[in-house]
Amino acid sequence: MGLMKREEWQGLAGDVEWTLRYVDDEAVFPEWQCGTGKIPREAWAGWHEAYKMTYAEYVATQSEKEASAYSVKAAIQRSTIADSLDEGWKSSAKLHYGATALAEYAAALAELRMARFGLSPRWRNMAVLGCLDEIRHTQMALYFAHEFVAKDAQFDWAQRAYHTNDWAIVAARGLFDGLMFSSNVVDLALGLPLTFESGFTNLQFVALSADALAAGDVNFANLISSIQTDEARHAQQGGPTLELLVKHDPIRAQWVVDKSFWLSARLFAILSGPSMDYYTPLAHRRHSYKEFMQEWIMTQYMRMLKEYGLKKPWYWDEFIEGLDVWHHGLHLGVWFWRPTVWWKPQAGVSRAERIWLQSKYPAWEELYGPIWDVITDNLRRGKEEDTLPATLPWLCNLCQLPICTMSKSANGKWSVKDFSLDHNDYTYHFCSRVCRQIWWEDRDSMHLETVVERLLAGEIQPADLGGALAWMGITPDVAGDDAYGYRWAKSGGGAAAAPGRGVR
Amino acid sequence: MSLVSSEPRAIPINALFGGDFVTLLVVVLSTDTMADVGRKVAANVVGKRVAPRRADMAVYYRDELVPSDRTVAQAGIAPLQFVLVDYVDD
Numbered sequence: 001m002g003l004m005k006r007e008e009w010q011g012l013a014g015d016v017e018w019t020l021r022y023v024d025d026e027a028v029f030p031e032w033q034c035g036t037g038k039i040p041r042e043a044w045a046g047w048h049e050a051y052k053m054t055y056a057e058y059v060a061t062q063s064e065k066e067a068s069a070y071s072v073k074a075a076i077q078r079s080t081i082a083d084s085l086d087e088g089w090k091s092s093a094k095l096h097y098g099a100t101a102l103a104e105y106a107a108a109l110a111e112l113r114m115a116r117f118g119l120s121p122r123w124r125n126m127a128v129l130g131c132l133d134e135i136r137h138t139q140m141a142l143y144f145a146h147e148f149v150a151k152d153a154q155f156d157w158a159q160r161a162y163h164t165n166d167w168a169i170v171a172a173r174g175l176f177d178g179l180m181f182s183s184n185v186v187d188l189a190l191g192l193p194l195t196f197e198s199g200f201t202n203l204q205f206v207a208l209s210a211d212a213l214a215a216g217d218v219n220f221a222n223l224i225s226s227i228q229t230d231e232a233r234h235a236q237q238g239g240p241t242l243e244l245l246v247k248h249d250p251i252r253a254q255w256v257v258d259k260s261f262w263l264s265a266r267l268f269a270i271l272s273g274p275s276m277d278y279y280t281p282l283a284h285r286r287h288s289y290k291e292f293m294q295e296w297i298m299t300q301y302m303r304m305l306k307e308y309g310l311k312k313p314w315y316w317d318e319f320i321e322g323l324d325v326w327h328h329g330l331h332l333g334v335w336f337w338r339p340t341v342w343w344k345p346q347a348g349v350s351r352a353e354r355i356w357l358q359s360k361y362p363a364w365e366e367l368y369g370p371i372w373d374v375i376t377d378n379l380r381r382g383k384e385e386d387t388l389p390a391t392l393p394w395l396c397n398l399c400q401l402p403i404c405t406m407s408k409s410a411n412g413k414w415s416v417k418d419f420s421l422d423h424n425d426y427t428y429h430f431c432s433r434v435c436r437q438i439w440w441e442d443r444d445s446m447h448l449e450t451v452v453e454r455l456l457a458g459e460i461q462p463a464d465l466g467g468a469l470a471w472m473g474i475t476p477d478v479a480g481d482d483a484y485g486y487r488w489a490k491s492g493g494g495a496a497a498a499p500g501r502g503v504r
Numbered sequence: 505m506s507l508v509s510s511e512p513r514a515i516p517i518n519a520l521f522g523g524d525f526v527t528l529l530v531v532v533l534s535t536d537t538m539a540d541v542g543r544k545v546a547a548n549v550v551g552k553r554v555a556p557r558r559a560d561m562a563v564y565y566r567d568e569l570v571p572s573d574r575t576v577a578q579a580g581i582a583p584l585q586f587v588l589v590d591y592v593d594d
Contacts, residue, residue, distance in 0.1 A: 329525050336553070371525055371553045378552070386552050394518040394527040403518075404526040416520055418527055418586045427584040429518055429527075452529050456516050456583075
């Protein structure tokens with residue numbers, strides 16, 4: 001008997017639902033998980049995936065992808081390419097592996113939530129394939145990173161990172177928990193597939209893949225390109241879900257999409273920003289992080305908002321201003337607090353690099369030049385101890401990142417601003433007006449104690465930087481250091497990029 | 505009974521030094537004067553990320569300049585509050 005063509009049966013199969021007779025619908029599809037809200041139950045029959053695929057097709061396609069990705073890896077493993085990779089670039093890979101490998105596994109669980117509680121059988125089927133995707137991504141990231149563990153213990157953080165309380169991981173975990181686990185599956189579909197995956201993984205997986213190829217890291221480019229082909233498919237669960245929510249509850253749709261976009265942008269500012277503008281060797285940088293964001297994120301995101309009838313987010317001006325400052329401050333923070341991370345941040349402020357930064361970000365020298373001047377000067381004088389931290393940066397109560405966002409006052413002066421909020425006799429601090437507002441609206445699902453708050457509460461002993469490092473799981477063999485051993489400072493880097501500025 | 509205890513208490517504050525790029529956890533004492541607070545915050549920043557200057561420092565709390573001889577307790581600076589320290593322009 002010949003197989004029926006997919007078109008002859010998939011439409012019918014996609015609508016198959018259980019008729020519940022022994023339990024209440026609410027018991028099987030509780031509202032707190034399903035989150036249908038104002039969307040009538042019958043409206044879910046109109047949920048249609050843009051990208052149709054059967055399980056047989058899925059297995060065949062994935063098998064080919066696996067064969068391709070692993071054969072490239074096997075070939076590269078026999079070469080000496082990995083040994084010649086730039087130390088700064090390797091840190092991009094270490095940061096990526098640590099921040100994403102087990103986040104992919106968390107995403108598998110999130111896909112399972114949609115596969116169980118999505119109110120459309122088509123959606124549930126698509127989410128099953130999405131779950132298989134995410135398991136594949138976890139396995140690939142762990143396997144690809146494992147190759148380097150014997151040579152460099154920092155690569156072991158592909159597996160370890162999410163089992164620690166490292167501050168960067170606490171920030172990532174806060175975002176992912178908020179998007180994937182403390183929300184119902186409708187909000188999850190808008191936060192994860194629609195915003196994080198459709199909107200932002202292009203940046204990390206496509207743009208970073210281009211940088212990886214340019215830097216000679218064929219294996220890493222091969223890995224993340226293979227992953228992105230899956231992301232592009234399962235990310236499409238977001239569109240039909242948003243379409244229904246916009247139709248029946250546009251205010252909620254706007255809020256969830258706006259919130260998810262902001263939180264994702266904050267995380268990518270530390271995940272992708274330093275990699276693109278500082279860790280990638282200058283000769284291999286094709287575009288700045290800001291240019292990538294403008295090309296890959298803003299254009300596409302604005303088109304998506306228009307397509308679904310949503311408005312521009314209320315914070316758009318702050319987001320645009322942030323493209324010039326967020327990741328520069330975060331990079332400076334990561335570099336100065338380098339013993340607290342599992343990679344070796346490349347300072348990226350040699351003379352030539354500062355000229356490049358100034359050409360891409362016209363306010364860079366004014367905002368960050370004087371600070372790097374002092375650091376560079378200390379290194380030249382052999383005062384490394386003055387380039388290392390003695391306390392912790394204060395962390396935002398929403399995004400969990402250091403409060404280091406420069407903004408311009410009415411008088412034209414740039415400075416860091418603290419946005420505080422008194423609630424129940426406690427003062428919370430935020431990096432921005434937007435983080436403060438999101439926390440206030442969604443504090444029941446987004447609240448997480450910061451590392452600083454845990455230190456002050458006595459959870460970290462001894463309550464000093466050394467105690468914090470131990471509590472974060474940072475051991476001497478993985479504690480970050482400058483990628484180039486400060487040679488950028490000693491060999492005439494820094495300071496001279498701006499006319500008239502010199503090291504004192 | 506005085507509302508302002510003479511016993512020193514540790515007060516963790518969220519501090520920014522003018523010209524720096526990040527706010528910091530700094531622990532001061534309730535008996536510290538604003539001059540002490542300025543020095544404790546500056547110790548984490550000046551000469552490390554902000555160039556030293558031959559100028560006085562001032563402490564601002566809730567956007568108001570606090571006199572340098574006033575203590576943390578007298579200024580009403582409670583734990584977790586934001587404090588700005590900066591050089592005073594001539």
